[in-house]
Amino acid sequence: MAVTAVSGPVARPTPRLRRMEDERWLAFALLVPTAVLLGLFIAYPFIEGVLLSLNSTRVGVKGDFVGLKNFDKIWNDSIFRTSVWNTFWYTGVTTVFKLALGLWLAMLLNRHFKGKALVRAFILLPFIIPTVLSTFAWKWMFDPTFSVINWTLFQLGFITQRINWLGDPDLAMTSIIIVNVWRGVPFFAISLLAGLQTISPELQEAAAIDGARPWQRFWHVTWPLLLPVTMVVVLFSVIQTFADFQLVYVMTGGGPANATHLFATYAYQLGIGTGLLSEGAAVSLAMFPFLFLIVVVQLLYIRRVETR
Amino acid sequence: MALVSIRSVNKVYDGNVHAVKDVSLEIRDKEFMVFVGPSGCGKTTTLRMVAGLESITSGDIVIGDTVVNQLPPMDRDIAMVFQNYALYPHMSVFHNMAFGLKMRKFEKPEIDKRVRDAAAILGIETLLDRKPRQLSGGQRQRVALGRAIVRHPQVFLFDEPLSNLDAKLRVQMRVELKKLHERLGTTAIYVTHDQVEAMTLGDRVVVMKDGIVQQVGEPLELYNTPANKFVAGFIGSPAMNFADVTLAESGGRLWAEAQGLRIGLPDPIARRANGRNGAHATLGIRPEDIHLASPTDADDLCFEAEVEVIEQLGSEIVLDTRVGRSAFVASVDPSLRMKVHDRLKLAMNPARLHLFDAGSEAAI
Known part of the structure; x- marks a missing residue:
């Protein structure tokens, strides 16, 4: 009797228990929360955005289906074209500088010196401070009247007239590029430093004995081994910079005369600022194919580098 | 080159x-x-x-x-x-x-x-x-x-x-x-x-x-x-045995003495250790230079030891033994049979004895 009592539940599990043991059910149950979240916060807004861009909706006006008319309209919009060019220029130039400066900083920080940990922590500051706050500080520094930069240049005798940093279209672009580089370098430096630290110092020593000079050691040993990390960091940075909003919004608001608009700020200005919701949606969707292409190319490259 | x-x-x-x-x-x-x-x-x-x-x-x-x-x-x-x-x-x-x-x-x-x-x-x-x-x-x-x-x-x-x-x-x-x-x-x-x-x-x-x-x-x-x-x-495996001993002159010879141990030092070492009567020193002997005593071994090179661990390696037997407060490892003939806690009479090879100064640890 005692034996059957003990072995009973094991030999004959209840239907509910049996269902739990079926891995398909378990997998389904575990996937549901993620699927719901992704669906609710990514898939639904994306589809809604696509539908919106095919409509003529404005604030307060329920629109009708208009096909690709919105896209045709923005294609012929000179501000949109400037925004596209700006976005590529902004992303390209900042990425090059962030990579170069970040790598240089990472190499410096990878040496042994006193207070290394403290310096490494300080390097991260621009990255930690909320972008909006640090950008406001920069805006103040570039302010035509109160600019500390102008003041310094003036005191040092380099200039006799105020430079209108954010009022001149070219200078405004340069200014936001400087701020973006300032903000982005720590991420590059710390990530690349982490990458550098995975490279055994013995390899450098072996290369030194093999007769490689410092720059040859960098080019033949350090750089190829750092490349996978570099590619991932660049990928993240490009995606973020391409879709950047807050920096430009705070610094110039897209001005002067729409000269510094990026995809995101122009989409915001059209959609929310002007109330042309559908056209705004079309502008932000126009970013999608470019980003998609960049990501695909880089992911393919990363895979090639990693399987090499 | x-x-x-x-x-x-x-x-x-x-x-x-x-x-x-x-x-x-x-x-x-x-x-x-x-x-x-x-x-x-x-x-x-x-x-x-x-x-x-x-x-x-x-x-x-x-x-x-x-x-x-x-x-x-x-x-x-x-x-x-x-x-x-x-x-x-x-x-x-x-x-x-x-x-x-x-x-x-x-x-x-x-x-x-x-x-x-x-x-x-x-x-x-x-x-x-x-x-x-x-x-x-x-x-x-x-x-x-x-x-x-x-x-x-x-x-x-x-x-x-x-x-x-x-x-x-x-x-x-x-x-x-x-x-x-x-x-x-x-x-x-x-x-x-x-x-x-x-x-x-x-x-x-x-x-x-x-x-x-x-x-x-x-x-x-x-x-x-x-x-x-x-x-x-450092050199040699198993490592050399060391025992803290006191040097004592008696009957015209120099002896290395410790609890349960009294070894008559052979001539070359005794001569080098001349004048150290009463001094502390370290006696060294490698495991392979200790063997089971036979009647031909001089008594002043023998000591009695208790077996603590027996390691059968096939080509040899490594014995961990205890003599008073000292421990000796001996590598002996693999055909011998013994048990833990057996008391054995072991002998040292006199040509292979080493003596070190207790302070500087330099060989004497």
Whole structure:
């Protein structure tokens, strides 16, 4: 009797228990929360955005289906074209500088010196401070009247007239590029430093004995081994910079005369600022194919580098 | 091919850690010199100073007839094999071996020939297209050796090259290294913490401790006449037995006495220890120099011991025994039968007794 009592539940599990043991059910149950979240916060807004861009909706006006008319309209919009060019220029130039400066900083920080940990922590500051706050500080520094930069240049005798940093279209672009580089370098430096630290110092020593000079050691040993990390960091940075909003919004608001608009700020200005919701949606969707292409190319490259 | 001369070399880190203390050595042309010692003894630092990877605080290092103190590693005409192989992970075996030649601007056909020759010597011709991660530990070790030998350097430097291999492979690679050295005849400096490696590979062996050279000599010289207690205990396996004894003169002879132990010191040692009556000293005897006493053994070399552990190794039996407050390990005839707690009468080989000063630990 005692034996059957003990072995009973094991030999004959209840239907509910049996269902739990079926891995398909378990997998389904575990996937549901993620699927719901992704669906609710990514898939639904994306589809809604696509539908919106095919409509003529404005604030307060329920629109009708208009096909690709919105896209045709923005294609012929000179501000949109400037925004596209700006976005590529902004992303390209900042990425090059962030990579170069970040790598240089990472190499410096990878040496042994006193207070290394403290310096490494300080390097991260621009990255930690909320972008909006640090950008406001920069805006103040570039302010035509109160600019500390102008003041310094003036005191040092380099200039006799105020430079209108954010009022001149070219200078405004340069200014936001400087701020973006300032903000982005720590991420590059710390990530690349982490990458550098995975490279055994013995390899450098072996290369030194093999007769490689410092720059040859960098080019033949350090750089190829750092490349996978570099590619991932660049990928993240490009995606973020391409879709950047807050920096430009705070610094110039897209001005002067729409000269510094990026995809995101122009989409915001059209959609929310002007109330042309559908056209705004079309502008932000126009970013999608470019980003998609960049990501695909880089992911393919990363895979090639990693399987090499 | 060249001699390496290390002259009064010191290494001080950060002004206070004195890692290498006044080391002077001559490594002869074509010699295989092994540096051995416990970790932190300064052997690797010395090697790295020869390589040029570590600066010299004071003294001179001469390779061939050039003082190399200020020369960067690449200009010293040396090749080094690292503990973790240090193969370039993104390069094929061929390119790993060719890298040093490429950096030195050798012609392509010459590079190709040298790499293939080295690969043939090491038996890795079929691996030339592989990446290091596709190789086993032993194969990586061979590639690292190959990278060193393609350059035909004046001196090979080895930094514990076998310590990452499993025991069986280590023995095999040890033999191959020995053969390779005989074949190439290049001067070699080899660092290890494994005294068996040191004894089997070295033409001569340097024993280091705390940055100081304890003794330099041929392997058997170190084994037979260790300069001090440290060398005596470090060289040989199982390690030499030590017993704290008091020297006592009686009946015209000198005796080493401890609880349960009274050994009559044979003449050469007794003469060297003359005048130390009543002094403390350390008596040393290797396990293989202790045997089960037979009627022919003189009584003054015998002692009674209690068996504590019996280790059957097949070719010998290693006994851990206790004599008063001292412990003795004895390696005895494998045909003997005994049990734990047996009391045995053991005898020491008088020609193989060692005596060390209790204070300085130097051999008497």
